[in-house]
Amino acid sequence: MDTTCDCGRCKHDICIHRVPIFSTLNEKEISNIAELINHHDYKKGEIVVSEGDSIDSIIIMNQGSAKAFKYTLEGREQILYIFAEGDFFGEKNLLSNQRATFFVEALQDIKTCSLSRYQFQKLLYKYPDIGIKIIDELGKRLSRLENSLQSMGVRNVDSRLGSLLIDFQEKFGVSVSEGTLIQLPLSREGMANYLGVARETVSRKLGQFEQEGIIRTINNKSILITDQDSLNMVAGSA
Amino acid sequence: MDTTCDCGRCKHDICIHRVPIFSTLNEKEISNIAELINHHDYKKGEIVVSEGDSIDSIIIMNQGSAKAFKYTLEGREQILYIFAEGDFFGEKNLLSNQRATFFVEALQDIKTCSLSRYQFQKLLYKYPDIGIKIIDELGKRLSRLENSLQSMGVRNVDSRLGSLLIDFQEKFGVSVSEGTLIQLPLSREGMANYLGVARETVSRKLGQFEQEGIIRTINNKSILITDQDSLNMVAGSA
DNA sequence: CGGACCATTGATAATTGTCAAAATTCGTGG
DNA sequence: CCACGAATTTTGACAATTATCAATGGTCCG
The missing domain is CATH 1.10.10.10 (Winged helix-like DNA-binding domain superfamily/Winged helix DNA-binding domain)
Structure with missing residues (x-):
């Protein structure tokens, strides 16, 4: 099975291979998904998503890291997450038309993959496993945030x-x-x-x-x- | 369609009716699920779940409210959530054998419904909509936690x-x-x-x-x- | 090499924590 | 329904921590 995608940069491996939520799929399924994916580059300091944006895709970090943050009432930046390779965001907008709840800014030059909400929902119905993976991943993210809150409480x-x-x-x-x-x-x-x-x-x-x-x-x-x-x-x- | 469940206390309405994650199901489907549900009562101050417990069910608040908390390193209680009617927890233990990451304590006398992991997984494969509902709900919970973290930063x-x-x-x-x-x-x-x-x-x-x-x-x-x-x-x- | 940006240091003010004591509230049992 | 003891809350005084402001010192990158 050929695992080279046509995005022109992941020469040896399909980028979504690195993403835990797709890990239960086989090569062929991954190849099919790869065709639905869009790619973007952002330079260090560039804003990937702004709070309030209505994004209609789930965005997957392919290379580099990014910070997610909100502004406190005092105008100070409050960082919520550091997204590294394989992390994703935008899943909150999966069904509801909820808008982005935080900013995401590239910490270095980064590469992202994105999948439209429409395509993503079709995937979910076709492969319920992906849904379970996402629930699992969201659970982990909740745990991490709960731990942060616990530390903030110290x-x-x-x-x-x-x-x-x-x-x-x-x-x-x-x-x-x-x-x-x-x-x-x-x-x-x-x-x-x-x-x-x-x-x-x-x-x-x-x-x-x-x-x-x-x-x-x-x-x-x-x-x-x-x-x-x-x-x-x-x-x-x- | 008869919507009275046999749990002996929700006389006029099946308790799971109140739970948003089942809201896409029809009466018959809900009736079927009702039979799989276990009920528990807890008195005010009773511990429903302890951090580290390996619970094998998803637990749904049916009546009353409860607090979820962890202990900080200083030994102080850090409250993470107030669960009210219709909220659920334990979803993190859905697939992984991850243990409970916080304590849950009844704030009044409460009633809960629970559904075993096994039954719940079968449901998820049968009704992918439930999975999407859960993703949605977890997304909301993440948003709330992000807001809390943001406030803690103020x-x-x-x-x-x-x-x-x-x-x-x-x-x-x-x-x-x-x-x-x-x-x-x-x-x-x-x-x-x-x-x-x-x-x-x-x-x-x-x-x-x-x-x-x-x-x-x-x-x-x-x-x-x-x-x-x-x-x-x-x-x-x- | 120079200028912009980021980090450190010092002095002071403001906020909050801690401890102790007094006041209030709660729930139980008579 | 009232009274009493236990639990919780409020208040005060003081200590500790951290924020703020301002000035200095370092570092990065063209």
Whole structure:
């Protein structure tokens, strides 16, 4: 079975192959779906979706990462998700004509695949498994958000920042001889917006972690975790 | 078509009638499903589900309300949802053997309906519409959680408390001559745990709202909203 | 190399948490 | 229906944390 799609860029693998919600389908089914897919490129900083847009497609991250956010009443950005490869969004608009509930902005140059609501609904009726996969995926996303809410509820900013570093570590960390190196997807301000604290507070706390020998900051863009146990401690208790 | 189920308590209407996810089904289909349903009663304060439980059913609220919560690292309760009549939970355990991710506790004496995972999966394959309904409902729940997270990011406690009152108003409010009367589902402490602030702070803020003529507190259990515009202002800005 | 942008640091103010005590409310049983 | 004890809530004083503002210092990229 030929798994090369005709989109002109996923040379060795159909992009939707990477998407968990299609994982129960066989090669032929995936090939059929591939033909229904549209592709888009966005540059770093470009807005993929704006809050209030009536998008009529489900959008799948094919390459790079993006942040989903809303504005708080104070005008500050509140980040909700970091979408990485294989993640999707827009499923809320699947049946209802509900509009997009948040902004999505490319954190690097990214590539997306999209599937129209109409096509997607036909798929769902044809392959109920996909529906179950989506329910499963939405459940996971709910769990993650519930965990975020739980962390936000921790009044201690140290814990919250510690948890964020661990999250990033799991998603973007690479093992090196001295510990784990994280390529930060967000600036200090971005992290502050994720945690709901002031930019300066993030600086101070990171400075404090560095003094305590837990991390080493490298050029604003990377952080080296040098003492995993202490980080777990900070994130996990007092 | 007879719509009386044999559960012995929903005399005039099958309980699942109230559940949005079954709303696309006809009377006969609903009757068939009714036979598969189990019923349970819980007293106020009883735990319906504990975090870590491996529940094998989807549970539907039939009467009364319940709170879903997790414990923060500090040992404080963080409330995630208030489930009212027609809401369901346990859908995360639908396919994966994932365990319950939060506690659910009855806020009054409640009645629930449950449907085993096995039965539920069969239904999903038979009626793909139910799957779509669930995706829709989960999408709404995600939106709500995203909004909560957004509010948690608002540093201003006044706004957050104002928003909570408006939420309660929409769910539990009754119009009276002097304004809107809310039967509070949660105690002061409960509200504090929802907002992630100290109990005393909720007291003080409510006192402040009362001084400003926005609300009138009645016996700890009810609040009368006397100045809707001001409340919207507080919730919506400064 | 220079300018724009981002991050850090310091000083101060504002907000909220904590602890303790008093007041109110609730529910039960007489 | 009232009274009493338990539970919850309110209030006050103080401490701790974080936000804000302003100035300085670094970093990135053409």
